[in-house]
Amino acid sequence: MDTDAAIVRRAIEGDERAMRLLWNQHSPHVDAIVARLAGDPDLAQDLAQEVWIQIFRALPSWRGDSKFSTWLHRVAINRSLNALRRTRRQAAVEAPIEEHTVAVDHDEATPSLLAASIEEACRQLAPGARRVFYLHDVQGFTHEEIAEELGITSGGSKSQLFKARAKLRRLLAPLLDTPDDTVERSYAAP
């Protein structure tokens, strides 16, 4: 019998030991998804438990036709986005995700705003742009899938993705520029 299937089966039956095994095995991965979609560490902490409860509720829907980790990955993303939508705090601190309204600073990033890692840089993106970038460039979602998950159009998803990439490129200049990148360059439109 497949080990994942056996453990999941017992977790569905309410066996705490099996549930703990699943959590122990997968929480670094699931919690990373929550953290990156939430952006704000405090918000991520608030959401993580809710997401895990939703995951355990969803266990019976895993039919075993895909790897458990693949299924879990997708469910974690979906439940994280649902939880984010429901969070009142989220609504209070940011405007709803709208197309073409993400404020992206077109000025050159100042040294104090440069980021040392892609995770840190992503936290400086507007929430909508960050989620689109994470879902598309990190998780490999299509724009149609993103549109469905976030309730926007695929055109809006593309627009936000390009803005997010452009801003990340500036924020991550120390990581992305090679030592021989000494040529001065403007960002004027062609």
Next chain:
Amino acid sequence: MLHLDAERLAARDHDPLTADELAHLAQCAACRSERDAFDRLAALAEGERDRPGARLTSWAALSSALRDEGLITRPSDVPELPVAAEISLVRPGRAPSFAQPTGSVQSSVVASGNVAARSRVWRTTAWRAAAAMLVFTSGALVGRGTATTSLDVPVGASQVDGAIGLTTASSSSGANAFRSVEDATRALERAQREYERASFWLASHDTTVNAQSVYRARLAALEQMLNASRAGLFEAPQDPVLNQYYLAAYTAREATLRQLGEAMPVDRVMESF
């Protein structure tokens, strides 16, 4: 022609560059450098997918919430689970059976209560014996194929961390392999995960040992070890090492129950051991 706009370069995997833009790119080192930077950004993003993050939840808080939600119906802090029910869950082709535990399982519940009332000296001695036995049993279970593994193998660099971690825990020379408390704690957590995975795997796949009497004897011994472990935790409930031993003993007991369940005839339900 002016330099290519950053968003234009960012979009080129969706909207290919025009002939004019390509011509500019061919003669402009700055724009080529910018294009390469976007390629590196794409590679960085791809590498993020499987990068684990810090844990945001603790099992104590999560399990409490899961109990409130009614999702946990068999808490692990009550080790005396209905044996027959547990076995029937892992036996293919059989409807779950929830026969009440009898015989020595019930005895172990009584024994558990008695243990708490015994003297501290007895508990300490029993705990030490149990810990020593557990290290041995763990090595036998997980280290079946790793008997030749050296104690000097760096922890964390091997697929058999479970066996090595538990063994080095009792080795004074092995303690030097860790650089910090965090390093050792991480190794211990890795070992625990590997041990649990290996135990469950063995329970499902190992057919080399198939004698019911062996499993019954092991189960009885593990039951005693669990009692001793509980007694140890009674003295120091927050101690992470004692908790690790308790969890390891509990996992071994579960794995043995499974193996015993697999070894029994399909129409038999185990009610005691």
